[in-house]
Structure formats: C-alpha cells, structure tokens
Amino acid sequence: MRLIPNFIINRKANDLILLQAAWREWLAEDAPMIAYIFKVLLACLLAMWLSLRFELDQPRTAMMTVAIVMQFRSGMVFAKSYYRFLGTSVGILVSFLLVALFAQERILFLVCMGVWIGLCTAGSMIFRNYQSYAFVLAGYTLCIVGLPSTLTPELTFNIGVTRISEILIGLICATLVSDLIFPQRMWDVMLAAIRRRFKDFSDLMQTAAVKPVASTTSTPTLLRFLGDIFSLESFQASAGMENDKSRLHRQKLSRMNNEFMEVSTSFHAFEQLLRRQHNITQPQVSDALQRVYQSLSAAIMVEGRSAQTEQEAMIVSRQLSAFRNQFSANIHTERTRLRADVGATERLDFETGCELLQRLTDELYVYTSTYASLAAAQNSNVAVTEIAQTPKLEMHFDPLAVSLAGVRGTLSLAILSALWILTDWRSGVEAITLGVISSTLFATTPSPTRTIKNFMIGAIIGTLLAYFCNFHLLTQAHGFWMLAVAVAPGIIIAAWFTTRPATAIVGAGVFMVYLMHIGFNSAYNSNPVTFINDAIADLLAVLISGIMYGLIDLSSSRWSRQRIAKSLRNLVVAACRDPVTLRRSRLETGARELVQRAGSAQRIGDKEDRVVIEWLLSTLEIGHAVVALREYLQMVEHPYISKMLSLGLESVAQLYDAPSEASRIQAISTIDHAMAEISQANIDFNLPQANQHKITVMLHFIRSALLDEESVLVAGAQATLEKH
Structure with missing residues (x-):
C-alpha cells in the first residue's frame, strides 16, 4: 500500500484551518452586511406592494420610511419607529391646526411654520438619541403635510391621513422584517x-x-x-x-x-x-x-x-x-x-x-x-x-448653540419660501421640504458642515440613479415584479453605502433623493421636465442648507470652543460656590456631555479641539477634588477651619472663572495658608486626625495640580494675558 506523505496531510490540514478561519471572518463581517442589504430591499418592496395594494397615493413615502428607520439591530428599528410615529403624529396635528388658521394666508402660514421649525430644531439639540429624532420629524412633517395642504386646503385631512397611513406601512414593514428575518439583537x-x-x-x-x-x-x-x-x-x-x-x-x-x-x-x-x-x-x-x-x-x-x-x-x-x-x-x-x-x-x-x-x-x-x-x-x-x-444621566447643553440652531432652521425655510413665493416655482414645495429636512436632521452631528457635504454627494448619486430608473427601467416595467426589478438596483446601492460608517451619510442622501424622485405613485407619471425641476430644487435646497451650516456652524468655530471651555470651567466654579454640593455624577455627566455635544471628542486630532479636551480633563481632575473637599468640609465643626477651606475653594473658583497667572498664584498661596493652618488644627482646635488627613491630602492634590507648568491652566492664563 502506498502511503500519503505527511507533508501533504499537514498542508491539507492547514488549508482546512485557513478555510474555517476565512469562513468565520466572512460570517462575522460580510454576512451581516449582506443580510442587512437584503432586509432593506425586502422591507422596501413589501412596503411598496402594500401601498399599491391599498391604492395609496405615494408608495415611495412608505419606502422612504423603511429606508430611514432601518438599522442593523432590531431594537434600534423599534425605537426609531416609535419616535418617528410620535414625531409624525405631532407634525400632522400641527399641520391641521395651521391650515385651519391660515389656509388663505400663505405668508402667515410660513411665519408660523418657521417658528415651529425653529422650536423643533432647538428641541432636537436639547434631547438625546431618538427623542431628538422625534423633534426633527415633528418639524419637517409640517412641510410634508402642511405645504401641499396650502394649495388644496379642502384636502388637508385626506393628505394627513394618507401620509400617516403610508408611514405606518413603512414602519410595520421595517419592524417585521428586522425582527423576523436574520434578527440582530x-x-x-x-x-x-x-x-x-x-x-x-x-x-x-x-x-x-x-x-x-x-x-x-x-x-x-x-x-x-x-x-x-x-x-x-x-x-x-x-x-x-x-x-x-x-x-x-x-x-x-x-x-x-x-x-x-x-x-x-x-x-x-x-x-x-x-x-x-x-x-x-x-x-x-x-x-x-x-x-x-x-x-x-x-x-x-x-x-x-x-x-x-x-x-x-x-x-x-x-x-x-x-x-x-x-x-x-x-x-x-x-x-x-x-x-x-x-x-x-x-x-x-x-x-x-x-x-x-x-x-x-x-x-x-x-x-x-x-x-x-x-x-x-x-x-x-x-x-x-x-x-x-441608579443615577440618571442629566442633559447639559449650550443654550446659545441651541438658539442658533433654531435660527438656522428658520432661516433656511425663509430663504426657500421666498424663492417659492417670488418666482412662483413649481418645485418650490419640493425644495422647502428637503431644505428643512437637511437643515434640521444634521444639526446634532459633530460636524454638520462635513455631514451636509456628504449628503450632497449622496443627493447627486441619488438623482442619477433616479433618472436611470425612471426613463430606462420603469418604462419597461409591467406588473409588480418588473417594477420591483426596476427599483431594486437603486435601493441596493443606497443600502450598501449605509453599511459603512464613512459613507453612511452618502447612503442617506442617495436613499432620500432616489426615493423622492421615483417616477411612480399609484401609476407611472414621470415627466422629464418635472424631474429636472425637482432635481434642481433638491440640489439647491441641500446647497442652501450647506451654506447655512457654513455660516452658523458652532462646532468648528474658535468662539464656540471657547464657550465650551468656559462652560467646563463653570462646573468647577459651581462645585466651589453652590450652596448644595455638586454631586460627582452630575459633574461627570455635565463635563463629558458638553464635550460630546460639541464634537471635540471626535476631533481629538485637531489642534483647536485639543484645548477643549485639556479643559475637560482639568475640570474632572480638580472638580472631583473640590467635591470631595466639600464633603469633608461638612464634617468640620470649627468656624475658623471652615473659613480657611472656604477661602481656598473660593480662590479655585476665581481661577477657573477667569484664568490668569495672578489668580493661579493667589490660589496656590491661599491653599498653602489653609494647609498650614490645618496642620496646627489637631493641637489648637481638636480636629480629628482622620478628617485632618483627608482634608490635607485633597488640598495638596489641588495644589500640585495648580503647580503643574504643563497644565491647561497655565496655557489659559497665558492666552488671557496675550488677549489683554
């Protein structure tokens, strides 16, 4: 019998091991993306079929809803669908109210609409997660339902009911497919x-x-x-x-x-x-x-x-x-x-x-x-x-940033509305709708200007895909399955973009514009002239939103970073001065959330944002010591020692309120004096040894941090000196 050489057996075993490793890697990385793309396509086609089956006006609204709420994980789909329904319902109710009040007064309607958009944009900046998304939906749903209703006020209720019906179909399809087909928990x-x-x-x-x-x-x-x-x-x-x-x-x-x-x-x-x-x-x-x-x-x-x-x-x-x-x-x-x-x-x-x-x-x-x-x-x-x-994470934000975001959303609406009214533009409603969506949806991103650029790229790709679909594929489609084949390539391409974090916003732009330009409702009705007008309207709307983000984008301005640094320092000031001792969890959450909302944590490589990060670390370091010192201060019964500690805390508060070299030296001197007095307190004032030790250690820690020549306090004091 002829035996198989050992090296052949070993090579086959190694090949099998490599094949198994490649298979596991494919299952871990590529398979979930393929499954997600398949689920998006299936949910979109199911929403389209149900919308056509129920003879709704715009099946693309249901498909767009699927594209917006679909996520990799089932829980995220549930949460986003829930808040989308809430936001949409509120937006429709406000639409009914404004149309009832100002059906014949287009200017007053747009003024009230601008106020509502501004409030919703501000709300999206205040709240986190999908609560923020609900405010965005409540804002731009007014455009989707309210603006068409101003042209035909008698159909307002029908438009509202039809839109929410289409949205509900999209939400149901997305949640069912996400939870039943290859669910990811x-x-x-x-x-x-x-x-x-x-x-x-x-x-x-x-x-x-x-x-x-x-x-x-x-x-x-x-x-x-x-x-x-x-x-x-x-x-x-x-x-x-x-x-x-x-x-x-x-x-x-x-x-x-x-x-x-x-x-x-x-x-x-x-x-x-x-x-x-x-x-x-x-x-x-x-x-x-x-x-x-x-x-x-x-x-x-x-x-x-x-x-x-x-x-x-x-x-x-x-x-x-x-x-x-x-x-x-x-x-x-x-x-x-x-x-x-x-x-x-x-x-x-x-x-x-x-x-x-x-x-x-x-x-x-x-x-x-x-x-x-x-x-x-x-x-x-x-x-x-x-x-x-369990302590709750409290919300902390810059009120000025919230206000300016609301103003930005209102100004975008005002500019597009003026174009619509002055030129009597047929596609003005389309431009206003996408302009409001893009000017509110990305207000909470770390870098809105960069985000809107990626969205513009996606909008251009979506326009090209819609043109190819409308005038080369849909014209040949007969029956539902041919229709599905015609629209599927654009959905697959858009879904593929959204699977990668670097191109997710591009994918959102592709989805939004592609589905808005799909050339069928209950019947095929795409017209080249209308398509070109709508495409120009959409791209112009995104461009205007980008310009507004460029003009009012606090995340990338030096002035905004200074405000964030000031807000961080104010947390230390509050810890030193507030009658009620600042809880440590509140200090942690406040400091970290201010930096997170400003986007500096995502831009750590930028030199300008490094200053914000350094102030964050300084705030947490000194703030914790101050909170601990305030807790120990409650155990001190002698008024003189309490006064010494209060003076030390006040000197730290003055330093963080207005950093300067003189304030730093004064704070160090005050803490030195307090430490010297406390060192004698055990003899003179009968201060318990344990309390004396804890207080001295915390004071020494603050002193050593203030003496650090590499600290941001030194750089901040130098910057203040140069400014004056």
Whole structure:
C-alpha cells in the first residue's frame, strides 16, 4: 500500500484551518452586511406592494420610511419607529391646526411654520438619541403635510391621513422584517461593548503599570471611552423595546456607565499625579506608588490577561476584594520604606497618591462587581431595587448653540419660501421640504458642515440613479415584479453605502433623493421636465442648507470652543460656590456631555479641539477634588477651619472663572495658608486626625495640580494675558 506523505496531510490540514478561519471572518463581517442589504430591499418592496395594494397615493413615502428607520439591530428599528410615529403624529396635528388658521394666508402660514421649525430644531439639540429624532420629524412633517395642504386646503385631512397611513406601512414593514428575518439583537451588541470596554480598560491599566510614567498617556483611550459611554446609553435606550433581558438589565447598565465614568477619571487623576512627581524628580515617591499600582493592575488580570467575559470578571472582583483587604498593609510597608528617605513634602505627595489609589481601587471593585453580576440570574425584585438606586444621566447643553440652531432652521425655510413665493416655482414645495429636512436632521452631528457635504454627494448619486430608473427601467416595467426589478438596483446601492460608517451619510442622501424622485405613485407619471425641476430644487435646497451650516456652524468655530471651555470651567466654579454640593455624577455627566455635544471628542486630532479636551480633563481632575473637599468640609465643626477651606475653594473658583497667572498664584498661596493652618488644627482646635488627613491630602492634590507648568491652566492664563 502506498502511503500519503505527511507533508501533504499537514498542508491539507492547514488549508482546512485557513478555510474555517476565512469562513468565520466572512460570517462575522460580510454576512451581516449582506443580510442587512437584503432586509432593506425586502422591507422596501413589501412596503411598496402594500401601498399599491391599498391604492395609496405615494408608495415611495412608505419606502422612504423603511429606508430611514432601518438599522442593523432590531431594537434600534423599534425605537426609531416609535419616535418617528410620535414625531409624525405631532407634525400632522400641527399641520391641521395651521391650515385651519391660515389656509388663505400663505405668508402667515410660513411665519408660523418657521417658528415651529425653529422650536423643533432647538428641541432636537436639547434631547438625546431618538427623542431628538422625534423633534426633527415633528418639524419637517409640517412641510410634508402642511405645504401641499396650502394649495388644496379642502384636502388637508385626506393628505394627513394618507401620509400617516403610508408611514405606518413603512414602519410595520421595517419592524417585521428586522425582527423576523436574520434578527440582530441589541443586547448582544451591548454585552459585546461592555466586555470590550472592560478589557480595554484593563489593558490600559496594565500598560500604565509596565511602562515608564513619562512615556504613557491615557488621553486618547479615555476619550474613546467617552464616546463609548454615550453610545452605550443610546444602545440602552433602543434595547428597552427589544426583549425582556434588555429591560431587566437596563438600570444596571446605566449604573455601570456612571461607575465607569468615575473609574476612568480617578485613573487619569492618578496618572497625572505620577507624571507630575516624575517631572519634579521624586523617584522614591513615584516608585513606591508604582509598586502598589502594579499590584492593583495584577489583581485585575486573569491568568496574565484581561478578563474576557463577565464570568471572568467575577474572578477579578474576588481578587480586587482581596487586594482591598491587603491595601492598608501594602501602604504601610511602602510608607515605612519612605520615612527615612524623604521629607515632609514628599511624604504628603505619597499620601496623596495613596488616597487616589484607594479611591481607584474602591471604584474599580464596585464597577467590576456590577459587571460580574450580569452573569447571575436576576429576579424582578432586584430589578426594581436597582431602578431606585441608579443615577440618571442629566442633559447639559449650550443654550446659545441651541438658539442658533433654531435660527438656522428658520432661516433656511425663509430663504426657500421666498424663492417659492417670488418666482412662483413649481418645485418650490419640493425644495422647502428637503431644505428643512437637511437643515434640521444634521444639526446634532459633530460636524454638520462635513455631514451636509456628504449628503450632497449622496443627493447627486441619488438623482442619477433616479433618472436611470425612471426613463430606462420603469418604462419597461409591467406588473409588480418588473417594477420591483426596476427599483431594486437603486435601493441596493443606497443600502450598501449605509453599511459603512464613512459613507453612511452618502447612503442617506442617495436613499432620500432616489426615493423622492421615483417616477411612480399609484401609476407611472414621470415627466422629464418635472424631474429636472425637482432635481434642481433638491440640489439647491441641500446647497442652501450647506451654506447655512457654513455660516452658523458652532462646532468648528474658535468662539464656540471657547464657550465650551468656559462652560467646563463653570462646573468647577459651581462645585466651589453652590450652596448644595455638586454631586460627582452630575459633574461627570455635565463635563463629558458638553464635550460630546460639541464634537471635540471626535476631533481629538485637531489642534483647536485639543484645548477643549485639556479643559475637560482639568475640570474632572480638580472638580472631583473640590467635591470631595466639600464633603469633608461638612464634617468640620470649627468656624475658623471652615473659613480657611472656604477661602481656598473660593480662590479655585476665581481661577477657573477667569484664568490668569495672578489668580493661579493667589490660589496656590491661599491653599498653602489653609494647609498650614490645618496642620496646627489637631493641637489648637481638636480636629480629628482622620478628617485632618483627608482634608490635607485633597488640598495638596489641588495644589500640585495648580503647580503643574504643563497644565491647561497655565496655557489659559497665558492666552488671557496675550488677549489683554
């Protein structure tokens, strides 16, 4: 018998392994995109068939609804459909009201419409997630229903009922197809995001433990975590409509978001402290703290690697619990080593680092325990308890930015309405509708000007596809299946664009314009002259919206960045001065959301936005110390010590209210004086030793941060000096 050589067997085995790996990669990356494109096409064709079956006027409205609400995940489709229905219903009711009041007064109708568009645009800037989208829908639905009704007021009710019927068909088709055909659950995405975030943060801590202090910086990774926090909140809002598992863990995920914000900020504060100690050549102190920190980083590892699942996080939680029990002993050992080698200032630096490490350890343990609890079965009683304990993410925004966004939407409507009235343009309604849509829909994006450019590219591609479909394919279509074949290529191309984040806005433009120009309603009625007029109207509307974004785009202006920086500093001022102590979660949410809404976290590479990021980190670092100091201040009973601490807090407030070198020096001097007085308080005023230690450590931490020559406070003071 002739045997097969071993190298042939090995080669076949290797080929099989490579083939299996390629198959798994295809299933993970390409298959979901193909399934999504198929689902979009199926839902659009189903909506078209039902609209034709019920003899509705504009099947393309149902198809456009499908294109707008269709997402990769079923929960996102449910949430977007729900808020689209709410927004559309409100917009139709307002349309009925305005037509009833101003049916014969086109100017008054447009004035009221402009006010409504401005209010809805402002509302979309205030709220987050799909609540924002509902405001956008309530705005431009008035154009879709109200403007045609001004031409034929007697048909207003019929137009409104027909439009909402078409939209409902689109919503039903999208949700059914998304949930029944290759469903993709939000819970799986959220769980994967939580696992990835825990793993990445563990890797970040491990990297900081093994690399020299001067060569590490966590800022880019922490900013990515900033985006993940709000993305996870958006996912959570969508997942609540998906299944019982998502709803059961919803409040727990919200709590994890808040806990992670605290952990990441404490980690950054500790990293900054190590950097400052390294820069002022205190190797004994930094080495001692680094040894304790290395023990902490080892406690979050499982067999030398980061935890991959919540089951492994349970192991990490037990290790962190053991580390917390040994923390005092570890600190005592390092403190004993330092006593003979360093002076009083260096020992205080060490105690400050120990306080931050203690806080980081406690917060990391709480966060890990919450994450690990996802592996355990939850009953309804636990879920109810969590609802009462979970803090909510509050909304923070720039009122001026909201106002200007509303003005921008109103001005876009005013310009297009003037063109319509003065020229009696046949396609004026089309131009106003798309102009309002594009001027309100992208107001909340990080870079509206860039977004509208991509949308314009999509609009041009959609116009070309619609022309080819109307005058080369639809003319040959007989029957539903031929009609489906005619419209399918454009839908597939648009859906393919939306599968990639870089071209998603292009795909939205393709979808919007292509379906608006499809040359059939209940019957084929495409006319070349009408098509060209409508195409010019759409492109002109998008162009005017782009011009308005260019003129009123706060996200890319230096003045806007200064306002965001000022708003961040005001959070520290409020923490120092407000009668009610600013809660830490409120400080975290306020600072991070201001930066998220401004879009600076997505533009970290830009030099101008780096200033905003530095103010964010400074706000969180000093703000946490101020909040802790305010909490300790409540335990101080002697009026003189309270006065010293209040003066120190007021000096910090004055510095952040108007950064200058003089204010910085004054704040450092005031804190030095307060520390000197408190050092004698144990003798003179019988201040408890524990309280004295905590207060001194926090004051020293603030002082060291203010002394940092690389701090944004120094750069801000220099900028103020140059300005004056």
